[in-house]
Amino acid sequence: MEKPEVKGTVTSLSSMFPAEEVQKAANRVAETLSEKQNEMNQLREFIADNTSLINLVQKLPEELHHDIMVPFGKAAFFPGRLIHTNEFLVLLGESYYVERTAKQTVEILKRRGKSLESKMDALEAFMQDLKAEASFFDSTASEAAEDLVEIKEEYEEENSTETESQSGELEQESPSFAEADNTMVASEDDEFAHIMSRLEALEKEELAAESYGENDEDQDTGAAVSDGDEDEDEQAKAVFHRKKYEGYSSLDHDQRYSEVYQSRKPLQQLKGKDSMNEETSSKYHHQDLISQLACTGLTVEPVIKGKMSHSQSMPQETKMLNPSINASVPFEKRVKFEAEHSSRNEKSVQTSKSGFDSSKAFTGSIVEHTLNLEKASPGQTTSQFSGSQTSKPVSRFKMQRK
């Protein structure tokens, strides 16, 4: 399913895995394979010789003497006899010989045969791996030749679709992945960073102003996360209830909010706290806008700030938000981005922490974000939200009506 917007990167397989290199790799594997094949054949010969020798050693003691042609060098024979037919001189290696009877010799030879067979099994396993590698290379080469293309897209909460052609070694893929993702993220990061910083600042202000016990500003991210989760749940529930009243189906959004929250938290931490103060307010606006923009036909709850990601649009809320919206008009575009990207959503969730009231359309139970919010200067936020803060319950009702 292709999205209307062009997301992700398209990389040609052949660029990632150049055809010649793949060919060379395949050749190398083939060579190693043939070498191992030769070794295997040699081992098989040894085993065959060993088996025949065992038979001979078992047969010889049947007679006292055997008439044979005794070789004298490479090109001469002497007619002679084999004597002491039960005594064998076996070479153990390193010029060590032992005199053994036929039975003992057979045992020695059997042990040798076993070690040979185990060697052969190991070789076979190795060859199997090589064959798998070779087939893999061949398929890669053919795919690269066919100009297969690898498509990468960033995962988005809303409609994330990632399609990749499968090919290439994992090793090669992972770095290219990282690169593609990084490039994609990097381009968006700038805008997001800006918005995020604002959102975070706003959130901080809210937190400070409202002094919600839920959000422990001083806590570390870990603690904040845990708290935030609880809060998120509570908030989600609250939102849910409200939605019921309002008849909005915001379930999905709730979930997204929670997700956004969690994702936002790390983001918030990254952002500087100082810069956020001023930006948070605008962020909040953005979030509202985003949520509105994202959803069409869905009435967005006053969640606003944090929940921009939800792409819920509340026409009614917009009115409330208007004052805030105006300020955030320039951010609309960015808001859209945020809505698209889960990461942004998180930010919005975070900033929309507790207590922004009716104008924000976010029920008081905002997710606690990470610590950053705490530091945001309460003054600025309060000024913006002053009206809304106290009217949390009121705003809900308002929203319901709307």
Added chain:
Amino acid sequence: MDSLNQAKIQKFEEFVDRRLKPDLVRAIAERDKVFEQQKIFSDLRKNIENLEQNSVTNLRTLVNLGSEVYMQAEVPDTQRIFLDIGLGFHVEFTWSEALKFISLREEKLERQIEEYTRLIASIKAQIKLVCEGIRELLQIPEEKTVEGRVF
């Protein structure tokens, strides 16, 4: 002109690498085989002369059954010896006959070695000639060199 020379040089180098050098390697391998044969027969001759000198009649040896497993063997009469005369035939000899045969064999082998040596020398000369031609082409591009296989 240069490009033409380059093409020529390329051809000569290929000729050396693909035809002459492998020929040389093969000839040397064949000659080595003959050397080995020669060594075998000379060892045999020495042994027989030894036996004759010491008037050895009985012989106790260790016979390799395969994979370095030996068994004692006894030769009661060393007067008769079977020699490999080629094509899978072994002929019964007495010591003196064996010695005569071995010396004949050794002469034949010597001639073979000489032949191989000559072949190797000629191949080496050809390689040298082509290399010289390439060198001339490179240093004096204008001069036209006539290269050809010399047999």
